[in-house]
Amino acid sequence: MMTAKIDDRSAIKRIKTLRKSKLSQGIPFMINSERLPSYQCYLEYPDGSIKIVEANSKDSDFIVIEELDFLNAEVLRRNLKLI
Numbered sequence: 001m002m003t004a005k006i007d008d009r010s011a012i013k014r015i016k017t018l019r020k021s022k023l024s025q026g027i028p029f030m031i032n033s034e035r036l037p038s039y040q041c042y043l044e045y046p047d048g049s050i051k052i053v054e055a056n057s058k059d060s061d062f063i064v065i066e067e068l069d070f071l072n073a074e075v076l077r078r079n080l081k082l083i
Contacts, residue, residue, distance in 0.1 A: 012081055019044070019082060031080065040065060042076065050076060 022029045023046045031042035031050075040054045043062065050073040053062035068076065077083045 016082065031076075031082075033080070042068075044073075044077075044082075049073065 019029045023044070026046050028043045028045050031044060033042060036042070036052065037054075040052055042050050043053050044050045048070075050068045052065040052068070054065060056063050074083075
């Protein structure tokens with residue numbers, strides 16, 4: 001279906017624009033993924049690092065579960081079409 005592909009490209013373009021804007025402002029970019037449990041997400045930081053985090057039930061901060069190494073961070077970006 002042609003419409004779905006056009007909509008997907010448009011959505012990806014908007015996500016890339018938002019990501020670039022957030023990172024350039026020094027703000028981490030949240031990446032939700034079906035690869036992670038529903039209570040976890042990736043946070044990409046302006047320095048290029050990516051961490052798997054989950055919400056802290058005691059406050060509005062995140063608990064870091066794991067930091068991806070450089071190679072895995074790049075693979076994730078490519079798989080999600082962020083670069």
